[in-house]
Amino acid sequence: MSSRLLISLALLVPVAAYAEPKLDAPPGCTEVGTIPPSAKIAAPGTAARIALAMCVAERKFTALHLTPDDAGIAAITDAAKQSFDLIDAAIAQDDPFWAPYAQKARVALHVAMAVRMRNSVPPITATTTTAELTQHDQAHAALEPKIKPWLDGR
Numbered sequence: 001m002s003s004r005l006l007i008s009l010a011l012l013v014p015v016a017a018y019a020e021p022k023l024d025a026p027p028g029c030t031e032v033g034t035i036p037p038s039a040k041i042a043a044p045g046t047a048a049r050i051a052l053a054m055c056v057a058e059r060k061f062t063a064l065h066l067t068p069d070d071a072g073i074a075a076i077t078d079a080a081k082q083s084f085d086l087i088d089a090a091i092a093q094d095d096p097f098w099a100p101y102a103q104k105a106r107v108a109l110h111v112a113m114a115v116r117m118r119n120s121v122p123p124i125t126a127t128t129t130t131a132e133l134t135q136h137d138q139a140h141a142a143l144e145p146k147i148k149p150w151l152d153g154r
Contacts, residue, residue, distance in 0.1 A: 026059035053086035
């Protein structure tokens with residue numbers, strides 16, 4: 001093989017590893033997860049995976065009707081799985097520029113999950129009774145240990 005062909009193949013291999021993920025992306029997410037056809041290195045693929053992961057998570061989370069219980073935890077965990085897979089794939093590429101962004105996206109995704117679960121507890125208002133306030137506080141107390149691993153980075 002000529003050296004020119006070897007160099008061309010070496011440049012294309014990282015991009016091939018970042019072939020666009022085949023998934024059912026919600027409307028509007030496909031565009032952010034598209035790797036530019038002119039990409040000759042892996043970095044645009046890593047950036048596309050991170051953007052796609054966050055977009056998919058946001059759309060899926062918005063569609064959920066969460067409850068502050070194990071079913072709500074399971075629903076949001078399931079909704080986030082595809083996004084975590086994309087982010088983990090970006091982290092695994094160990095790109096010195098994009099890996100820290102992917103790790104921050106992973107943390108942001110966990111925080112978003114925790115916030116949405118906390119918001120699943122019905123809010124208190126000026127007319128909240130003592131019994132309702134007690135239920136509110138108990139719901140938060142029961143929920144916090146379940147979301148703590150997300151906030152601890154596990």
